[in-house]
Amino acid sequence: MLSTKPHFFALLMSATLLSASALAITPSDKAKSLAQNNIIIDSHIDVPYRLEEKWVDVTEATEGGDFDYPRAKQGGLNAPFMSIYIPASLDNSSAATKLADKLIDYVEAIVGRAPNKFAVAHSTKDVEQQFKQGLISLPLGMENGSPIQGDLANLQHFYERGIRYITLAHSQANHISDSSYDLRRKWKGLSPFGKELVKEMNNLGIMIDISHVSDAAFYQAIEISQTPVIASHSSLRAFTPEFERNMDDEMIKALGENGGVIQINFGSTFVTKQANVWSYKRGKAQKEVGEKFGTDSEEFKNFRANYSKANPLPYADLDSVLDHIDHVVELIGIDHVGIGSDYDGVGDSLPTDLKDVSTYPNLIQGLLNRGYSESDIVKILSGNFMRVWKANEAYALEH
Template identity: 65%
Template sequence: MQKYTALTLAILGASGLTACSTTPATSVAEPVSKAQQLAQKYIIVDTHIDVPYRLHKDWEDVSVATKRGEFDYPRAIQGGLNAPFMSIYIPASYERNGGGYQLANQLIDNMEALVGRSPGKFAMAHDSKDVVAQFGSGKVSLALGMENGTPIEGKLENLQHFYQRGIRYITLAHSESNHIADSSYDIRRKWRGLSPFGKELVTAMNNIGMMIDISHVSDEAFYQTVALSKAPVIASHSSLRSYTPGFERNMDDDMIKALAKNGGVVQINFGSSFVTAMANQYGALRKAAAKQAGVADDDAFELAFRKKHPYPFATLDTVLDHIDHVVKLVGIDYVGIGSDYDGVGDSLPVGLKDVSTYPNLIDGLLKRGYSETDIEKILSGNLLRVWRAVEQYALAQSL
């Protein structure tokens, strides 16, 4: 086991990271007042928060302060979050076993019920105009994105159904390939990109006014999507492969350039395993240690391993590095926020532990020399530009 300690320290040293305790402080130093002011002055859109599935598995009333999770109304207001895209997450097993259509509808029902129970705190956002109109009302606008297109079930009438229910983006696949596209995590590349139906679905999503999300898909599926799509696409919660070599789930520089040429936007995922090589490799180190010890890589082993080899949490600066990289590569107009709160377990960076901490991000951007105009684009302007372009394309097709 000792050699993994040495390996951990070696990689940390090469990456400029620090091994933190397994229960780091909730945030770094209080942000300066200007950052707090900007968090309230500008719309903040976060395109990926996994509240619906969190509540499906472990219900809490998120209209008040909660003991668990990274999102609730008080913390959202504190952080200035105006429009979270609530992830209608469908696990990959539903592609094999069925039931995805049912689960998606239930999760949407739950979000509508949340608004119904707390109409003074939440409102649905069915288009970009709703987000703008509801800004300043004290309400958190809940937009909906479907993570994994399994519930479409190969039927364009289901796309229409979910559009009517408020879904405004679909992540084409998740952790396994489905009937639409190959997944970046799945070594079986059945379709070598998009399936025939997936190609049909891209056009249909353009025509109906639904954003196409290429997070999770294989590289081939990504390039086929941007070639086919007549409207900008998004990566709702992806970070950069240059910081996590070999991790196909993230985007490489050529993909970012192609996304920018398409007019799209990459929304940076905050999870430590998405933004640092050491955290990305931590699971493999643990599995190797379990194999060497001849024991199961179970919860008990993970706990013991973490005591000897603390998880290498990323920091606020690491996330800022990803934003900087996109800006230097393609410009300020193609990057935003897709935190993956409530979706990446306890792997969130020091300083960005929940939805109250967006001012920390803003403070970091200010310290790195970003202007207010730049910051507004990162917080929401770039995503809203894409959303409007998708809406306008669909409107033009209907005339």
């Protein structure tokens, strides 16, 4: 068991980190230029919920977290989707809707504090215009559709507030869809309301996000949707067998036929089998501690930190993330892959060389090193996602 050999694995981890540091990538002027002179869309950054847990002024440099204005400017990030994340514990309650509005208020407050730095973006035209003005666009995506509460009037409300994609479910089945994490499979895919919701999202121009949903829900969503869908922050099951939260090759091929795009999640547990197995073992052990001592116990509250100290996470690296991009390109072509880092959402599990929003030039350098052309890199940075977003906007105009 890993937990019986903490000193060995700590030494091994130290050697691994030293090696990674010694081989750390240095972005070229070309990589930096590509980052600064093109739109970069990262389709999933969890700043709003980070602010809900502890308010910090991300318009200035912050000590913690993965995102703030100086680091975003350094990395060239100019169109991060702010994730309006609603915990599954709030499903089927009015608190879900209230929290969604509160998190949107936080994003508007960021813009209010620094209108010379940020602007809310409701459309692809907003993103393009704000880029020309030197502003960082803040489009909005809702992670977990529970705030809709089975009422299409709420969908309209959140569209008006700026929501431009909805992740149909999160870690449990809700009133819309089954979750990849929930073994109960309440709906065997989408609920009757979920199927109706997909159609209405098409009509409004809200992108359907199939990250987090079950395989059956994915296939039903792309069958119903009249527009390309997105996976806002998912990676590939080819590298993490049996981890349903990621997409398998057949799903990726179906996504390609739909015209959609998969935005690669950077989290180590999403991109390598070793880290994914580590996460599974930690979760299993944490559950056992909760059952033994109770979830209010000090043992449970301190478990994750203690476990990670004794059994260091085997971090992924830049090459691990690039392998996922390569695999999508090999399967369905360059037009269907982008960036959905999950910054501020995956804790301390980010790969070496991709630790925060200042590091997109490292990713670009890695792509250059693997032979990607400048035009292909621009597609990965934003072109593919913008194509899908524009297709959804165009469909809504016609309906």
